[in-house]
Amino acid sequence: MKHCLVVDDSEIVRKVARRILETMDFEVSEAQNGQEAVERCTQRMPDLVLLDWHMPVMNGLEFLGSLRLATKGKRPHIVYCASEHDPAELSRAFIGGADDYLLKPFDRQSIEHKLVTAGLV
Numbered sequence: 001m002k003h004c005l006v007v008d009d010s011e012i013v014r015k016v017a018r019r020i021l022e023t024m025d026f027e028v029s030e031a032q033n034g035q036e037a038v039e040r041c042t043q044r045m046p047d048l049v050l051l052d053w054h055m056p057v058m059n060g061l062e063f064l065g066s067l068r069l070a071t072k073g074k075r076p077h078i079v080y081c082a083s084e085h086d087p088a089e090l091s092r093a094f095i096g097g098a099d100d101y102l103l104k105p106f107d108r109q110s111i112e113h114k115l116v117t118a119g120l121v
Contacts, residue, residue: 020106
């Protein structure tokens with residue numbers, strides 16, 4: 001079973017993502033911020049990370065930098081979850097190490113499309 005880490009400071013977003021991903025046979029864990037996410041990744045590397053950008057403690061961009069240092073090159077497929085289509089922000093996300101992006105609010109169809117394209121389902 002594939003494992004997804006959902007990183008978002010919104011409990012509602014985490015629960016919606018969890019419900020969608022569990023119907024797609026993913027094991028799901030959650031983190032409220034980038035720091036918690038790095039800790040979870042060092043304990044067990046997920047196959048996929050759905051990553052919010054604007055979070056307290058450690059934001060998405062800081063998470064990407066810390067993940068590279070903590071995992072010595074091994075990393076999951078990372079989907080940056082944005083609230084709006086901002087080309088400058090998306091560029092920073094991809095330069096930082098995100099593999100794809102998804103606009104919020106997302107649904108099963110949009111997540112499934114990204115994961116099929118990435119070969120994760």
